[in-house]
Amino acid sequence: METLKVIKIGGNIIDSQDALKVFLADFSKLKGPKILVHGGGKLATKLANKMNIEVKMIEGRRVTDKATLEIITMIYAGKINKGMIAELQANKCNAMGFSGADGNTIISIKRPVKKIDFGFVGDIVKVNTETGNLLLNNNITPVFCAITHDANGQLLNTNADTIASELAIAFADIFNVELYFCFEKKGVLKDINDDDSIIEKINSKNYQSLIEQGLIVDGMLPKLVNCFNAIKNNVKKVCVGTSEMLFNPNSKFTTIEI
Amino acid sequence: METLKVIKIGGNIIDSQDALKVFLADFSKLKGPKILVHGGGKLATKLANKMNIEVKMIEGRRVTDKATLEIITMIYAGKINKGMIAELQANKCNAMGFSGADGNTIISIKRPVKKIDFGFVGDIVKVNTETGNLLLNNNITPVFCAITHDANGQLLNTNADTIASELAIAFADIFNVELYFCFEKKGVLKDINDDDSIIEKINSKNYQSLIEQGLIVDGMLPKLVNCFNAIKNNVKKVCVGTSEMLFNPNSKFTTIEI
Numbered sequence: 023m024e025t026l027k028v029i030k031i032g033g034n035i036i037d038s039q040d041a042l043k044v045f046l047a048d049f050s051k052l053k054g055p056k057i058l059v060h061g062g063g064k065l066a067t068k069l070a071n072k073m074n075i076e077v078k079m080i081e082g083r084r085v086t087d088k089a090t091l092e093i094i095t096m097i098y099a100g101k102i103n104k105g106m107i108a109e110l111q112a113n114k115c116n117a118m119g120f121s122g123a124d125g126n127t128i129i130s131i132k133r134p135v136k137k138i139d140f141g142f143v144g145d146i147v148k149v150n151t152e153t154g155n156l157l158l159n160n161n162i163t164p165v166f167c168a169i170t171h172d173a174n175g176q177l178l179n180t181n182a183d184t185i186a187s188e189l190a191i192a193f194a195d196i197f198n199v200e201l202y203f204c205f206e207k208k209g210v211l212k213d214i215n216d217d218d219s220i221i222e223k224i225n226s227k228n229y230q231s232l233i234e235q236g237l238i239v240d241g242m243l244p245k246l247v248n249c250f251n252a253i254k255n256n257v258k259k260v261c262v263g264t265s266e267m268l269f270n271p272n273s274k275f276t277t278i279e280i
Numbered sequence: 281m282e283t284l285k286v287i288k289i290g291g292n293i294i295d296s297q298d299a300l301k302v303f304l305a306d307f308s309k310l311k312g313p314k315i316l317v318h319g320g321g322k323l324a325t326k327l328a329n330k331m332n333i334e335v336k337m338i339e340g341r342r343v344t345d346k347a348t349l350e351i352i353t354m355i356y357a358g359k360i361n362k363g364m365i366a367e368l369q370a371n372k373c374n375a376m377g378f379s380g381a382d383g384n385t386i387i388s389i390k391r392p393v394k395k396i397d398f399g400f401v402g403d404i405v406k407v408n409t410e411t412g413n414l415l416l417n418n419n420i421t422p423v424f425c426a427i428t429h430d431a432n433g434q435l436l437n438t439n440a441d442t443i444a445s446e447l448a449i450a451f452a453d454i455f456n457v458e459l460y461f462c463f464e465k466k467g468v469l470k471d472i473n474d475d476d477s478i479i480e481k482i483n484s485k486n487y488q489s490l491i492e493q494g495l496i497v498d499g500m501l502p503k504l505v506n507c508f509n510a511i512k513n514n515v516k517k518v519c520v521g522t523s524e525m526l527f528n529p530n531s532k533f534t535t536i537e538i
Binding site: 072073092095096097098099100101103104105107108109111112116117118119121123124125126152153156157160162169171173174175176177 | 330331350353354355356357358359361362363365366367369370374375376377379381382383384410411414415418420427429431432433434435
């Protein structure tokens with residue numbers, strides 16, 4: 023089977039126009055089939071503030087009422103996604119923007135209300151690879167924003183890490199999939215103040231002890247859940263670090279193993 | 281050659297959520313390959329007002345500065361396009377959203393500044409049918425918003441009628457193309473106050489006299505330029521009217537002939 027790289031970008035790479043431009047130029051040069059996944063949190067918050075729409079976060083997750091879903095759809099699928107597609111084309115990377123509704127690719131259900139009502143937030147139930155695969159086979163790079171749909175006409179805000187992980191798992195049926203989570207840190211760090219204190223391997227054995235030592239906290243916890251979910255479901259390689267891990271063979275980063 | 285319907289919707293069909301829902305349900309039932317094209321003018325103006333961004337129109341055309349281009353990208357490619365894709369999927373029509381940047385499908389140049397600087401407005405120079413055709417051949421319906429790109433990373437606001445017309449012309453190489461401009465009127469009218477005074481045929485012969493009689497004015501003038509451009513360039517059928525012309529064989533509308 024051919025190797026497919028599924029690359030999720032977040033944090034500073036999205037928030038800084040300059041960093042994004044550099045990343046997309048490098049990304050365009052990557053050989054072989056590839057899928058890009060992005061969120062875009064800070065820009066959505068910025069627009070919500072401008073429009074006097076309250077931003078509500080619970081446990082680090084955005085509560086998505088109707089007005090917030092609109093903002094997210096405008097920012098993620100509109101401004102960020104189309105800006106990225108235009109930039110990729112300028113770099114001769116033929117790309118195609120996706121929400122989960124496009125090609126009926128990612129179907130989710132509105133998260134059931136338990137203690138907290140997260141609103142229009144989707145939990146993924148099915149990934150259809152047909153349209154993405156059709157494009158990949160024609161040298162077109164799918165670029166996914168963090169929106170899915172419920173197949174009944176409702177768009178749903180969905181965590182970009184989870185989208186990347188579920189895409190990787192679904193495409194693992196037809197490709198050797200490598201999954202990369204790129205952000206501003208070089209990986210999972212032993213010492214949050216030391217950028218070079220990278221934990222190079224995390225596996226089921228040392229994971230629990232890393233949590234107990236307090237080395238995996240906040241946003242890193244759900245990210246690692248997504249990592250383990252992927253590696254346990256047929257994804258061949260799962261890595262967390264800066265985008266350098268994609269382009270520089272000598273760079274260090276965190277690899278997640280079973 | 282197979283018949284391809286290129287359908288542009290504008291006016292009330294876009295501005296009313298209910299009308300759009302009904303249209304998309306009907307559209308989903310249309311047999312055979314089809315392409316949908318939409319703008320979304322009023323919603324963009326609404327968001328610009330909310331954000332205190334000045335809306336500047338010259339000769340009925342929107343002047344597109346950087347802030348306006350952002351709004352248009354968010355509304356057209358984000359809110360409207362993704363809402364439509366989700367609704368089409370709910371109607372079992374497998375659809376895929378496009379800006380002109382996606383699949384490098386519509387390349388334009390920023391309109392040269394003569395008397396008026398329209399800002400980030402694009403004039404189409406090339407249409408690539410490959411990605412659209414790939415999807416059509418796999419029963420996926422492309423849905424285009426009114427944005428193109430210059431292949432150098434710049435998105436450009438582009439008239440939706442012109443996009444529909446240029447797509448129709450490009451696809452005429454591989455399909456028998458029928459082009460439909462749908463809006464709230466039943467066609468070009470003899471008497472603006474009489475909805476049933478439809479001019480059923482407009483051709484090069486009666487066109488000039490219709491203009492001289494003052495029956496073709498304002499937005500209808502550029503629309504008819506797009507119509508004639510299509511019919512003179514290998515598009516088999518060009519019609520203007522309500523969406524009823526697509527679904528009801530007995531309905532009346534305006535047909536443009538050479």
